[in-house]
Amino acid sequence: MLKGRIQDLVIGVIALAIGIVMFIETKSFPDITKVYCRIVLIILIVVGAAMILTSLINARKPGPEEVHVKEWVNPLIIFAFVLVYVIMIDIIGFFVSSAIIMPVVMIFMGYKKPLPIILTTVGMLGFVYILFVTQLKLRMPQGLLF
Amino acid sequence: MSMWEGISQAFAHLFTLEAGLGLLIGVVGGMIIGALPGLSATMGIALLIPVTYGMDQTAAILMMAAIYTSAVYGGSISAILIHTPGTPSSAATCLDGYPMTQKGEALHAIGLSTTSSVIGGIISAIALLLIAPPLARLSLNFQAPEYFLIAFFGLTLIGSLASGNMLKGLLAGAIGLTFGLIGLSPEVYARFTFGNFQLLGGIDLIPAMIGLFSISQVMILGEERGKHSSNVKVEAEIKGRFLPPAKEFVGLIPLILECSVVGVFIGILPGAGGDIASWVGLNLAKNQSKHKELFGTGIPEGVAAPEAANNAVTGGALIPLLTLGIPGSSTAAVMLGGLTIHGLNPGFELFSKYAGVTYAVIIGFLVANILMGLVGWAAGRYLTKVSKVPIPILLPCIAMLSIIGAYATKQNMFAVYICVIFGLLGFVMRKFGIPTAPVVLALILGPMADEQIYQGSMQALGFKKTFFQYVLSRPICIVLLGLIVLGLFSPLISALISKGYKKKYGDVGEAAEDI
Amino acid sequence: MKKLAVIALALVMALGLAACGSKKAWPDGDITIICPFSAGGAMDTSARLTAEFLAKQLGVNVEVSNVTGGGNWTGYAQVINAKGDGYTLGFSNYPGQVGGYLNPNNKISYTYKSFTNVADIVHDPGIIVVLLDSPYQTLNDLIEAGKKEAMTISTGGAAGSDDDVLVRLLNAKYGTKFVPGGNKDDKDAKNALFGKAVAAQACNVSNYWNKWDGTGEDYVRVLAVFDEKRNDLMPTIPTAKEQGIDLTSSSDRGMVAPPTLDKDVLNKLVDALKKVQEDPEFQKKAASYGMGINMLFGEDFEKYIQGVEDTLNGMKKDLGWE
Numbered sequence: 001m002l003k004g005r006i007q008d009l010v011i012g013v014i015a016l017a018i019g020i021v022m023f024i025e026t027k028s029f030p031d032i033t034k035v036y037c038r039i040v041l042i043i044l045i046v047v048g049a050a051m052i053l054t055s056l057i058n059a060r061k062p063g064p065e066e067v068h069v070k071e072w073v074n075p076l077i078i079f080a081f082v083l084v085y086v087i088m089i090d091i092i093g094f095f096v097s098s099a100i101i102m103p104v105v106m107i108f109m110g111y112k113k114p115l116p117i118i119l120t121t122v123g124m125l126g127f128v129y130i131l132f133v134t135q136l137k138l139r140m141p142q143g144l145l146f
Numbered sequence: 147m148s149m150w151e152g153i154s155q156a157f158a159h160l161f162t163l164e165a166g167l168g169l170l171i172g173v174v175g176g177m178i179i180g181a182l183p184g185l186s187a188t189m190g191i192a193l194l195i196p197v198t199y200g201m202d203q204t205a206a207i208l209m210m211a212a213i214y215t216s217a218v219y220g221g222s223i224s225a226i227l228i229h230t231p232g233t234p235s236s237a238a239t240c241l242d243g244y245p246m247t248q249k250g251e252a253l254h255a256i257g258l259s260t261t262s263s264v265i266g267g268i269i270s271a272i273a274l275l276l277i278a279p280p281l282a283r284l285s286l287n288f289q290a291p292e293y294f295l296i297a298f299f300g301l302t303l304i305g306s307l308a309s310g311n312m313l314k315g316l317l318a319g320a321i322g323l324t325f326g327l328i329g330l331s332p333e334v335y336a337r338f339t340f341g342n343f344q345l346l347g348g349i350d351l352i353p354a355m356i357g358l359f360s361i362s363q364v365m366i367l368g369e370e371r372g373k374h375s376s377n378v379k380v381e382a383e384i385k386g387r388f389l390p391p392a393k394e395f396v397g398l399i400p401l402i403l404e405c406s407v408v409g410v411f412i413g414i415l416p417g418a419g420g421d422i423a424s425w426v427g428l429n430l431a432k433n434q435s436k437h438k439e440l441f442g443t444g445i446p447e448g449v450a451a452p453e454a455a456n457n458a459v460t461g462g463a464l465i466p467l468l469t470l471g472i473p474g475s476s477t478a479a480v481m482l483g484g485l486t487i488h489g490l491n492p493g494f495e496l497f498s499k500y501a502g503v504t505y506a507v508i509i510g511f512l513v514a515n516i517l518m519g520l521v522g523w524a525a526g527r528y529l530t531k532v533s534k535v536p537i538p539i540l541l542p543c544i545a546m547l548s549i550i551g552a553y554a555t556k557q558n559m560f561a562v563y564i565c566v567i568f569g570l571l572g573f574v575m576r577k578f579g580i581p582t583a584p585v586v587l588a589l590i591l592g593p594m595a596d597e598q599i600y601q602g603s604m605q606a607l608g609f610k611k612t613f614f615q616y617v618l619s620r621p622i623c624i625v626l627l628g629l630i631v632l633g634l635f636s637p638l639i640s641a642l643i644s645k646g647y648k649k650k651y652g653d654v655g656e657a658a659e660d661i
Numbered sequence: 662m663k664k665l666a667v668i669a670l671a672l673v674m675a676l677g678l679a680a681c682g683s684k685k686a687w688p689d690g691d692i693t694i695i696c697p698f699s700a701g702g703a704m705d706t707s708a709r710l711t712a713e714f715l716a717k718q719l720g721v722n723v724e725v726s727n728v729t730g731g732g733n734w735t736g737y738a739q740v741i742n743a744k745g746d747g748y749t750l751g752f753s754n755y756p757g758q759v760g761g762y763l764n765p766n767n768k769i770s771y772t773y774k775s776f777t778n779v780a781d782i783v784h785d786p787g788i789i790v791v792l793l794d795s796p797y798q799t800l801n802d803l804i805e806a807g808k809k810e811a812m813t814i815s816t817g818g819a820a821g822s823d824d825d826v827l828v829r830l831l832n833a834k835y836g837t838k839f840v841p842g843g844n845k846d847d848k849d850a851k852n853a854l855f856g857k858a859v860a861a862q863a864c865n866v867s868n869y870w871n872k873w874d875g876t877g878e879d880y881v882r883v884l885a886v887f888d889e890k891r892n893d894l895m896p897t898i899p900t901a902k903e904q905g906i907d908l909t910s911s912s913d914r915g916m917v918a919p920p921t922l923d924k925d926v927l928n929k930l931v932d933a934l935k936k937v938q939e940d941p942e943f944q945k946k947a948a949s950y951g952m953g954i955n956m957l958f959g960e961d962f963e964k965y966i967q968g969v970e971d972t973l974n975g976m977k978k979d980l981g982w983e
Contacts, residue, residue, distance in 0.1 A: 007578055015317060022324070025338065030981055032603075033331045036596050040327055044320040050313055071369060072577070078368035079570055082361060082545055086566055089549070090559050102542040109538030110372040120539050124546060131178075138193070138554055139693070139726050192700030192727070196709065289858040330732055332843060333981070334764060334820040341768040346732030416852050470879055472852050479848065483701030486950060487709075491871055493879040556730040558739070600843055605858045607840045608813025 005055040012051030019045035081105050094140040098125055149276075152501030159204040159506035168205035169510055172212025173517045177525075179213065180220025183544075184356050184551015186233040187217035188477040195484050203488045204506045210484050211507060212514035214477055215460040218420055219263040219518055222453055226255045227532045228544055230360040234351060235420030235456035237586050238428045240359055242441060242448025249444050252530040257388035258446050259453045260522035261395070262402050266454035267515030269406040270413060270461025274468075275508050279497070281462075282469035285414045290602035291617040293417040295626040297595035300422055302633055303429045304584040314580045322588025325349045332600035344560045351421075351589055353552040353565035358582045360548040361569025366576065367544075370537045388526045394446060401431055401447060402454045409455035413462020417594065419475030420456040425587055427455030461511065468496050468504065687747045687926045691722040694916070695743075696752045697736025700727050703847075703867065706950060707783045707914045708752040711934075714943045718933040725752075732761060734769055737917075741775050745921030747930065751776070755913045756969045760821025763973050764982050773966045776917040777927065780934050781962045783947075784955035785865040786888035787827050787910035788895075789814070790873070790881040792854065795861070800885040800904050803861060807837030815842035815850035815859040817868075820980045824850070824863040826972065827887060827910040829979050834908065855879070865912050870894040870951030887911070894951060915962060931958050 023041045026034055081101065088097035102121045111117060132138040159165065179190035191210050198206035221232030226243035239259065246255040273281065288296075304319040305312055328338045329348025339345040390398070405427040412423040431451035432441055441448050463474030464481075471492035473479040485492055496504045532540075552565035572582050599613065606616035617623045694712055698704035708725045716723040728736035737758065740751030753776070762769040789800065797803045806812065816824035820843075828841040842859055844850040847868055854862040866886065873883045873895060885901040886892045887910040901908050916934070918927070937943050938956050947954050957965055973980070 011317070011578060011580075015320070018324070022327075022338065029337065030333070030335055032333055032600070033335045033337065036331075036599060037327055037337065040320070040323045040592065043316075044324050047313065047317045047320045051317065054313060074371045075365035075368040075573060078365050078541070079566075079573070082364065082549075082566055082569065085545070086549065086559070086562050089562070094550075098546055102546065105542040105545070106538045108371070109368070109541060111536060111538035116539060120543065124543055128546075128550060132550065132554070139557060141553065141559060195700060196725075286852070286856040289853060289856045330767075332819060332845075334760075335981070336764070336766040336768070339768070343734040343738070343767060343769050344731045346734065346767060347730045350730065416848065470851075470855065472848050472855075480699070480701030482848075483706055486706060489949060493872060493877065495877065556735070557726060557728045558730055558735045560735065561730060597845060601845075601849075601853070604840050604843045605813050605853065607811050608859060610811065 005058060008051050008055035012048045012053075012055060015048030016045055016052065017048075019048055077108070078105070081108070089141050095125060095129070098128075149505075152497065152505040153509070155502035156505035156509055159502050160208075160510055162202070162205070164202045164205040165208055165506065165510065168201065168209035169212050169514055169517065172209035173216045173514050173521055176213035176216025177220035177223070177518065177521060180217030180236075181223045181232045182551060183224055183230045183232055183360050183548045184352055184554055185217075186221070186352065186477070186555075187214045188480055189555060190217050191477060191480045191484065195480070195487065198484065198488070203490060204503050204510070206488050207481075207485060207490065207503070207507045208510040208514070210481050211460075211464065211511045212518075214463075214481070215263075215267045215457055215511065215515055216518045218456050218460055219260070219267075219453070219522065222259040222263065222449070223256060223529055226259060226449070227252060227529065228360075228540070229363045230544060230548065231355060233420070234355060234586075234590075235424050235459070236452070237355060237359060237421070237583065238424040238452035238456075239449055241428070241583060242444050245442065245444030246449065247530075247533050251444065252533045253388055253526055254390070254446075255444075255449050256522065256526045256529060258390055258398075258449045260388075260519050260526070261390060262398075262405075262450040262454040263457040263522075264515050264519035265402050266406040266409055266457035267460060267518070268512060269403070270410045270458045271508065271512035271515060272461075273410045274461045274464055274511065275505075278465045278469055281414050282466045285416065285466050285472075285474070286470075287622055288415050288417070289620075290598045290605055291613075291620055291623050292626060293415075294595055294598035294602055295617070295623055295630065296415070296418060296422075297591045297598060299626065299630050299633065300425065300587065300591045301595070302630060303425060304587060311579065314578075315584050318575065318580050318582065318584035319588045322585035323592040325354070325585070326589050326592030326596070332597050344558075348593065349564060349589065350556060350561055351586070352555045353561040354568045354589060355586050356548045356552050357565040357568025357570075358572035358575075358585060360544060360551075361566060362572030362576055362582070364541055364545045364548070365569065365573040367537050367541050388523055390446065398446060398450050401434070402450055405430060405451045405454040406458040409458025410462040412455070413459035413474050414465050416466055416472050416474050417598075419463065419477070420459040421586075421590055423455040423459045424452035425583075427451040427453075457515070464508075464511070468492055687923070687929060688719050688721045690748060691724060692716075692719070692748050692750060694723060694725050694750045694752055695728050695736050695740050696725050697728055697733040698752075698754075699729050704752065704754055704914060707952060710943070710946060710950065710952070711752070711782055711916065711937070714937040714940055715933060717940070718936050732767065733757070734761060734767075734771075737761075737771065737776075740917060740919060741771060743919045745777075745919045745923055745926075747918075747923055747926035749919065750779070750930075751917040753915060753917045755781075755915070755966060756821065756823050756826060756973060757818075757912075759966065759969050759973055760980075763970065763977070764821065764980075766982070773963070773970070775920060777920055777922040778959070778962045778966065779916040779918050779922075779927065779930055780959075781913050781915035781957040781965060782934070782954065783914040784953045785867045785912045785914075786886050786892055786953065787823055787863065787865055787912070788869070788886050788898075789827075789861055789863050789884045790854070790869060791861045791884060792857070793876065793880060793882055795882065797861070797884065798882075800901060800906055803884060804831070804835055804837055804906065806860075807831070807839050808835070809838075811838040811840055812860040813840040813842050813858075815844050815853040815862045817844065817847035817850050817864055819843045819845075820982075821973070823865070823910055823912040826976065827863050827908070829976055830908055830910070830972075831906075833976070833979065835906070854881070866892055866894055866953060867951035873898070892953065894948065894953070913965070915957075934958075 019041050026037045085101045103117050106117050179185045190213050218235050221236030222239045224230045224232040225236040225239040229240050229244040231237040243255050330346050331337055409423045412418045428451050431447040432438055463478040466472045466474045467478045473482050552562045575582055603613045606613045696708040712723040712725050743749035762772050791797050814828050825841045828839050831837050850862050853859045869881050872880045883898045886898050887901045
């Protein structure tokens with residue numbers, strides 16, 4: 001029972017903490033700016049405090065769905081892929097990075113047939129090239145390579 | 147020159163090959179641009195302005211207007227099929243559109259979106275045609291105090307958007323408001339930028355939105371790893387027809403019309419655009435619904451309302467643009483540049499000296515909305531096939547398009563990093579049951595409220611009043627304040643009323659409500 | 662000894678000739694102008710106008726790339742860090758750029774000297790307008806009223822924009838109590854004026870160049886042009902100086918380039934721009950957008966920017982930038 005409520009507690013604490021830290025930052029702001037910032041941060045702090053309170057008050061009652069962190073492994077790996085993808089784009093350019101990452105992710109996700117993988121990658125990159133580079137004249141991130 | 151003279155002149159400009167081509171390319175191109183995550187109508191028109199250089203005036207402006215309405219509609223397609231808003235105006239459509247796809251009702255959802263968008267667009271075109279000048283004059287009465295209250299009103303909607311845990315909804319709103327603090331303040335003071343000039347502009351809405359909705363979705367799809375081998379396709383069978391069943395449609399008409407009118411009105415206001423309108427529409431639908439708790443599970447109202455509202459904004463935004471040269475939305479602002487380049491200076495002259503071209507564009511805009519519906523109807527069945535693509539193939543494609551979308555708005559990689567970070571944030575939020583929609587709404591409305599308080603204060607000084615005195619001295623503000631109070635207390639009031647009924651009639655009252 | 666020297670000289674000359682021959686003359690490919698402002702706005706339109714006619718002179722494609730964000734500095738930083746081979750240029754506005762780095766809070770380490778300042782192109786003098794039914798018939802009417810009580814004048818930007826600075830300069834020099842409106846942009850400022858939320862609007866000639874000489878519903882009364890001489894697009898409007906108010910103000914837009922820009926390329930670029938200025942087609946089109954063209958090159962340009970910097974430095978306290 002308690003486990004579910006711990007989430008709310010954690011979130012509440014984080015919100016409260018961030019709110020307070022930022023509030024202290026606003027001390028150095030000029031007068032007009034202070035007002036709006038403080039209003040927003042007070043809302044954040046109050047909501048954070050409210051979450052802490054409700055989690056404590058309702059500690060005995062059944063909580064929200066438990067968060068199974070084990071489920072998070074694959075999504076987080078995907079996130080890592082995305083991050084690496086973006087960094088690669090910055091360094092070696094969009095088209096090369098996409099040509100590498102897209103098939104890798106497809107295979108990671110368990111797809112094994114080579115033909116659809118290749119066709120999709122080539123097709124998508126072709127579509128992007130025609131639409132964005134040729135027609136809309138968008139400068140794609142170049143990096144070192146294409 | 148009377149309106150009828152203008153209209154008769156319009157046909158000469160409209161029935162040319164160039165105008166027709168501009169119309170067609172605008173509608174189809176607009177839909178594609180809108181459907182691609184991150185490429186909004188604003189961007190599409192901006193990128194296409196140079197392409198219109200050699201074109202005839204009517205054809206060029208008509209194409210821009212066609213792109214506008216078509217892109218706003220197109221955004222709903224990706225919102226429905228892959229939970230990725232194609233434009234900021236379609237974020238609200240994700241909430242019920244995607245669940246419908248998950249239930250196998252993708253075609254039904256697209257059909258609803260198409261119908262609502264077309265109706266919304268047509269109503270705004272009629273407003274543009276018949277009552278543009280008086281509406282434009284009305285919009286001038288909305289200044290900083292009114293905009294502040296509108297932003298405030300929008301923020302109070304956050305409570306109702308969080309179906310279920312209101313506290314978590316408020317948290318999401320608070321998160322959005324806090325992110326909105328980053329960047330240059332209205333009085334040009336850099337807040338929370340940590341010395342990094344990249345943050346001077348604040349957190350850009352589109353990359354953040356793409357991150358919160360799309361990248362988080364990509365991560366969630368990652369959970370399906372290994373569950374689908376290459377031989378197995380996505381389970382859900384595509385049920386339903388494109389056109390909504392007659393009974394359902396008739397039931398939706400009042401809502402669609404209401405949202406359209408609201409949309410036109412929001413469009414006229416230079417400070418508000420399609421993104422705000424879609425949330426207001428959704429909120430209207432929720433308030434008037436007898437089964438509020440079904441929102442978010444995939445019900446027709448959840449798609450029809452925002453889509454009618456956001457397309458109605460398009461024609462509305464053109465009203466102050468053409469009459470006063472004050473664009474009614476950020477997309478219209480780009481069109482202002484387009485008009486100037488083609489030698490058409492906005493103002494009441496457009497309706498007298500250039501009446502032929504202007505009315506041609508307006509009528510063409512009306513036709514564009516109808517054409518858009520036809521294209522959507524023709525393409526609908528094929529589009530839904532996207533939902534059948536195996537997830538391992540779909541996932542990297544969504545990621546790639548999202549990243550291009552985040553890049554394209556600013557043409558710098560920082561925006562893409564913001565997108566990715568918000569993707570992680572969105573994923574964590576969704577896993578903890580915190581809704582992401584309020585974050586987007588707060589990112590739009592927070593800075594708007596901030597701006598308007600500042601400008602309102604400056605204006606108030608000129609009237610020798612404090613900000614609050616200034617607000618209270620304006621009649622429209624009083625009306626808005628009344629609406630806000632009503633909105634805040636209506637759940638309370640309706641709860642009290644239903645309790646009263648129960649007391650008097652016992653449980654029979656409740657059963658009667660379900661009929 | 663002599664023979665060796667002659668051979669050495671010949672070798673050096675041959676190498677020199679070879680080097681010249683192998684370097685392809687600029688421009689030999691597409692040029693990109695980075696515009697840190699979004700498409701459709703005044704800056705973007707100016708950049709595209711320049712690009713179109715520069716392309717005509719140079720015979721290559723000149724594209725405009727809108728790199729927005731970071732308070733315009735993302736785009737500026739891209740220009741500063743680009744290669745000086747002449748294929749990446751930039752567009753900037755003044756006093757906007759200067760205000761950006763003078764504001765200590767923005768923590769921007771660049772200054773106008775971080776660029777190669779190629780040419781000032783568009784010169785858009787400041788004006789103050791009121792509605793046709795306003796009680797103020799002349800600039801002095803407005804100023805006299807402003808001395809007595811606070812009045813809000815809408816501006817096309819907050820602290821540091823040229824409109825905002827003009828209002829503050831009036832206060833500083835003539836003791837008026839004008840409140841700068843702090844609006845987000847020109848369209849916002851226009852909305853405030855027509856909605857009667859402010860007494861007047863400080864803006865530029867290009868905003869109303871075709872809406873001052875008549876009585877239409879969206880026309881205004883121009884009280885003064887803040888320039889050295891009268892403006893071609895508003896010939897019957899007196900300058901502020903003529904009315905006894907000694908102030909000038911303008912919004913300028915010009916071309917910048919990476920600091921490492923090759924000297925030869927710079928000279929060719931300047932020559933091309935000079936020809937653009939003389940092109941009657943260019944002049945016609947600029948006039949149709951209400952843009953005044955007054956190109957300043959090299960040192961003249963930098964002198965102008967330094968002047969802008971000095972003015973803003975003098976107002977640091979008022980702007981809140983101490």
